[in-house]
Amino acid sequence: MTHPYYSGLGGHPGQDRLLTDRATFTESYAFIPRGAMRDIVASALPFWEQTRAFVLARPLSGFAETFSQYIMEVGPGGGSDRPDDDSEAEAILFVVEGGGVLTIDGALHRLSPGSYVYLPPETRWSLRNDRDAPLKFHWFRKAYQAVDGIDRPEVLVTSDAAVSPSAMPGCEGVWETSRFVDPTDMRHDMHVNIVTFYPGGMIPFCETHVMEHGLFVLQGKGVYCLNKDWVEVEAGDFMWLRAFCPQACYAGGAEPFRYLLYKDVNRHMPLRINAR
Template sequence: MAPTTYAGPSAGLPGQMALHTGRAVFTEAYALIPRGVMRDIVTSYLPHWTQTRAWVIARPMTGFAETFSQYVVEVFPGGGSERPEPEAGVEGVLFVVEGQASLTIGGKSHLLKAGGYAYLPPSSQWTLDNRGSVATRFHWLRKRYDKVDGIDAPEAFVANEQDEPIIWMPDTNSTWGTTRFVDPTDVRHDMHVNIVTLEPGAVIPFEETHVMEHGLYVLEGKAVYRLNRDWVEVEAGDFMWLRAFCPQACYAGPQRFRYLLYKDVNRHMKLTL
């Protein structure tokens, strides 16, 4: 696979003469958080993390998207955490976009570079630190694991997207595809965090309308994306947050367009509390 770059938040602050004509919007069906509003002023500092800040770009919200949270985490040299996950029963995915992270899972060490991916099972013991000389940035997606009687939770694993194939959609001439880190038929997993690739000019040719919630963080390129009733321009560093059944489609721009995609899968809809 060809080398890629990964977008991150703009950080800093815009100048005082900047115009208030951005693309940020929150609707009943979707939110768009453009990269230009992910600034220093909206970061949070997390308990039991040192030399670290985070942009919280999704959180469970009643009546909107309710299954997951997503952070862009920045760990400065020497920083990290020995107690990263505060809740029992929560699973996670890490995806590194800049720098490198030293990750330990159950006593085993792994070095995650840009493109590095880790699945962290519920209640797993893990730590992370930055032993390098530059800041590390990664996405951290968290979800309460939906246990099923008679089915074990998945094991931890690490990978790098550069080593994984793109599975192209049928009849698209290898222009629209997905890098999958988990077998879609493996029902131990109740969420997928994949990377979607559209080559220049490729399209998602119908309005996907489905039960899965989505977080879509644009890693590379630009496109025009259909979100509910609107066609919206998006670019590298933007985040799209979709509730269930929000219609979506896409026309990719003049360069390869790629995004990190979250969706909840493989579970019955709960009808009782």
């Protein structure tokens, strides 16, 4: 099944628009609506050509601490041969629009909407947009937490279409998760999955857990419980949930409600501040 992925970015509202919007930053979560991702907030990154980045999450003391998440927009002919100088950073790329060529240790991979890539630390990679339209993708970065006696993960290049979703037990098929890596694989210290709720689907209790989340709505709409607030969300909105922030949701509308979900996994809890 082919699914659309929200990829609208940039622009600038007119002077006749109201200032009020849904953007919220609290002690337990942040909510960035798609209308806030305008030209004025875009960032530039070293050694990236014809490219801008919309930063959705970054480590902040006292808030969320494990990852950063960008939406990258690479113009025709743009890209980078030196994308990340942090040798300890692992990465996940998920393409939502356009295409390009990813080179990993000399091997070429063609990217298209739905492409998913895992890049371990110290991987030599580059990315170029060889098309006439923009390439847009999510880029997750995390400092890899090595464990003595456990190997690092290998490079993985796959796609949303290549993964069979797993139905959540007891949910009559209305809640499923597309997992790109085996959740029991202890080599991985982060997961980026796609969660899908079909009309009528819901999380039927308030989850409260140690994993923090980055949550980007790819398709559809719903209502999300964030701590004590119920927030209407739609394709293009982003939620950033601190560890233990209560959360639940239910789908709305006639189409599937799908979101890209980051979480930190498979490691002991650090017992010293800044010991991660």
